[in-house]
Amino acid sequence: xxxxxxxxxxxxxxxxxxxxxxxxxxxxxxxxxxxxxxxxxxxxxxxxxxxxxxxxxxxxxxxxxxxxxxxxxxxxxxxxxxxxxxxxxxxxxxxxxxxxxxxxxxxxxxxxxxxxxxxxxxxxxxxxxxxxxxxxxxxxxxxxxxxxxxxxxxxxxxxxxxxxxxxxxxxxxxxxxxxxxxxxxxxxxxxxxxxxxxxxxxxxxxxxxxxxxxxxxxxxxxxxxxxxxxxxxxxxxxxxxxxxxxxxxxxxxxxxxxxxxxxxxxxxxxxxxxxxxxxxxxxxxxxxxxxxxxxxxxxxxxxxxxxxxxxxxxxxxxxxxxxxxxxxxxxxxxxxxxxxxxxxxxxxxxxxxxxxxxxxxxxxxxxxxxxxxxxxxxxxxxxxxxxxxxxxxxxxxxxxxxxxxx
Numbered sequence: 490x491x492x493x494x495x496x497x498x499x500x501x502x503x504x505x506x507x508x509x510x511x512x513x514x515x516x517x518x519x520x521x522x523x524x525x526x527x528x529x530x531x532x533x534x535x536x537x538x539x540x541x542x543x544x545x546x547x548x549x550x551x552x553x554x555x556x557x558x559x560x561x562x563x564x565x566x567x568x569x570x571x572x573x574x575x576x577x578x579x580x581x582x583x584x585x586x587x588x589x590x591x592x593x594x595x596x597x598x599x600x601x602x603x604x605x606x607x608x609x610x611x612x613x614x615x616x617x618x619x620x621x622x623x624x625x626x627x628x629x630x631x632x633x634x635x636x637x638x639x640x641x642x643x644x645x646x647x648x649x650x651x652x653x654x655x656x657x658x659x660x661x662x663x664x665x666x667x668x669x670x671x672x673x674x675x676x677x678x679x680x681x682x683x684x685x686x687x688x689x690x691x692x693x694x695x696x697x698x699x700x701x702x703x704x705x706x707x708x709x710x711x712x713x714x715x716x717x718x719x720x721x722x723x724x725x726x727x728x729x730x731x732x733x734x735x736x737x738x739x740x741x742x743x744x745x746x747x748x749x750x751x752x753x754x755x756x757x758x759x760x761x762x763x764x765x766x767x768x769x770x771x772x773x774x775x776x777x778x779x780x781x782x783x784x785x786x787x788x789x790x791x792x793x794x795x796x797x798x799x800x801x802x803x804x805x806x807x808x809x810x811x812x813x814x815x816x817x818x819x820x821x822x823x824x825x826x827x828x829x830x831x832x833x834x835x836x837x838x839x840x841x842x843x844x845x846x847x848x849x850x851x852x853x854x855x856x857x858x859x860x861x862x863x864x865x866x867x868x869x870x871x872x873x874x875x876x877x878x879x880x881x882x883x884x885x886x887x888x889x890x891x892x893x894x895x
Contacts, residue, residue, distance in 0.1 A: 500634030501878045507628050508870050515620050515866050516607065518545060522586070522616040523600040523609035527562070529587040529649045535562030538586045538616075542623060542643060549627040561653040562587065562645025566661075569626055569639040578666035579640040580877055581841070582626070583658075583832055584619040584848075585647030589855050598857065606860040613851025617861045618671030619643060621848055621870045625877070628870075634878045637666060647832050650689070650793035655835060662836030667807055667880060668843040669873060670833035673851025675825075677865050678815065681846035682808055682824035684831055685731065686797035688758040688770060691790045692718070692777050698743060698750035708748025709784040712741050715752040717781040722756060725772050731761035732769050733828075755792075759828060763797060795830035796838050803842035811844060814876040818868065847873050 518541070527538040539555075539562060546553050546567055556564040571577075588594075588611035600609040607617075622641050629635040642661060644654035651658065662668060674680060694715045699708025725734040734756065741752025760769050777789045808824045815822035824844075833845035850865035852858075 500632045501875060503632040504628040504634055504874050504878065505871050507631060508624060508867055508874060511624050511870075512863070512867050515624055515870075516602070516863065518623065519607065519612065519617055519620045520600040522619065523612050524595050526590070526592050526595045527586055527588055527611065528591050528594075529561070529589070529646050531592055532558075532560065532562055534592065535587050535645045539563055539565055539643065539645070542586070542619065545623055546626070549630055551626055551630050556657070558645070558653050564645060564654055564657055565643040566657075567626060567641035567643065569630055569635065571635050571638050574637040576637050576666060578664060579638045579661065580635065580880060581661055581665040581668040581836065582622045582639065582641040583644075583668060583670040583836070584615055584622050584641070585644045585654075585832065586616065586619055587645050587648050588614070588616075589648050602863060605863050607863050608858075608860045610859070613673040613849075613859050613861045614854035615672050615848060615851075617851060617866065618673065618848030621866060621873065622671050625870055625874045628874055629877075636878065636880050639877070640665070644832065650795055650830075651832055651835070652793070654832070658832055658835045659839055662839035662841040662843075665836065665841045668833065668836040668841050669847045669876070670831055670836075670843065670845040671848035671873070672831050672833070672846045673848050673854065673861065674846040674869070675850065675852070677850055677868060678820045678822050679846070680808065680811060680822060680824055680844050681798070681827050681833075682804055682844065683761075683800050683826035684798035684834055684845065685759040685761055685828045686763065686766060686834065687760075687795045687830045688766070689792045689794070690756040690758070690773070691792055692754050692756060693788045693790075694718070694741070694752045694785055695787070696750050696752075696782070696785050697748070699748040701746045701748055705748060708750075709782055710749050711752040711785060712749040714780065714782045714785040714787070715739065715741065715754055718776055718787070719754065721776045722773065725769070725776070730765070731759075732765060733757075733759045734769075734773065761797060762799060796834045798831070798834040798837050798843065798845060801837070801842070803840070804837065804844065807842040807844055810880060811847075811872075811876045814879055815872055817875060818872055820872065822872075
């Protein structure tokens, strides 16, 4: 037992020391990824970004499974077995290579470094996290020390709520022992333990066209009806409860001199707890179903959803393990709650202990000013690697034993 423990300690030390020397190699891989356009609907670009990562894993001698998709990018599942481990459930690393940016964005503002900041489309959300995961896997491939099989999911459509990846994430979450999602973190000692759920909807309003100059009384304006609904939708926001409603896009009308026969809008509903969803969604439906102008009618369609990432006993225990790894590296790690959604909520919904935003420090995602702090790449990779290496077997059994003891 002592000899095995000593060997594990040596492996952990080798992993940390090797990662400490990889910053430039990480930046080189990151530059290649950022300079490859990979918007969610750009299948060719997303697959090209996947090829960059496949080349890295192949060179490292790490197995890759690829699942094709006719519409979205390929799903990649990277495998690093550990046949000697007592607990053969997977330890899951998560990340997505799609971005919110269109084709040509990488040419317009390619990867660049200014001081300690690295800029470029998708650099923080979340190509730097993919690079970090890749190097953590490469470190364990070289030196061992991982206490169970490692699996990395590299998905292609997270920014549009994972329509093709969700089923794979659910399956992987059900059989995983723990999951770490490498979305960016706001500081070097923060991880995310809770995220809001979201319902993304389209409302369509139908009115009646008429000439705006010659016969305005004959028309019924769908735009006016929509405007009245927007005010009432925004009034549903309850900051104390963590429920927000935002109409982020509107369109409609036929011409400037026509009473608008049609209008539409996109609605973003966010909530904290699963049991908040039905009441919040019912309130939105009541607004949509209530006509303010006689003769109009409306439809509401749910386009996509994200469940919330909620704090559980299992995730609290996993955070404690992660915090202890941070203490070894001189960090006082804290868990926070945020509003944005992520694929981490999918694994958590399957009962898998999950932490999010374990990736490098990044800011201003989805904007031209998006950047990561270069100096965070290695320390965050080391922290993730150490947390994995120290992860006990029989995670749920350990939780139950701890609860009984208390």
